[in-house]
Amino acid sequence: MATLLHIIAHPNNETQSFSMAVGKAFVEAYREAHPGDEVVRLDLYKAHIPHIDADVFSGWGKLRSGSAMDQLSAEEKSKVTRLNELTDQFVAADKYVFVTPMWNFSYPPIMKAYIDSICTAGKTFKYTPEGPVGLLPNKKALHIQARGGLYSEGPMAELEAGHRHLTAIMKFFGLPGLEGLFIEGHNQFPDRAESIKQEAIQKAVALAKTF
Secondary structure, eight states: OOEEEEEEOOSSOTTTOHHHHHHHHHHHHHHHHOTTSEEEEEETTTSOOOOOOHHHHHHHHHHHTTOOGGGSOHHHHHHHHHHHHHHHHHHHOSEEEEEEEOBTTBOOHHHHHHHHHHOOBTTTEEEETTEEEESOTTOEEEEEEEESSOOSSSTTGGGOOHHHHHHHHHHHTTOSOOEEEEEEOTTTSGGGHHHHHHHHHHHHHHHHHHO
């Protein structure tokens, strides 16, 4: 049995969001194709995702200097503990599907906060004399993202930063790659919006069967 971690970084639901609609179709098809697998839903807008702030740095510093967890302040302990939980959950999963919109050429800030929370030395990567090495080489990842314009190719392609950043992070963790399923052009071509969404849903269903 494998575990699929379904990571959502969108404040709207599938009736309002193209990426959420496609993500929902993917997960439903995945459950049907892999009935023995576990699907864990992590909605970043509803979960507690601490930012890396002064409390976190202070707590980490105390732990590195030999302090026990119960010697941290309440805020330090709460945030550091939650960051550990998020990292452990990520490491425990076998597959990942990230669902995000494109906002201002990237993705929502909560997604960056989540990525920061799981970039943990000793768990998702390690330092060596030759440089950092990823510790998750046998995982699979998919990024489902809706983009109102066309960014996969053409003059706007170089502006897209969210998928490229997530690709870099997955490579940093040692994953062999990051698949992308993009819903593009529905705002640029509103008369084709529904057909664009339905085509992406069909691709998601097909991809789920072999993911």
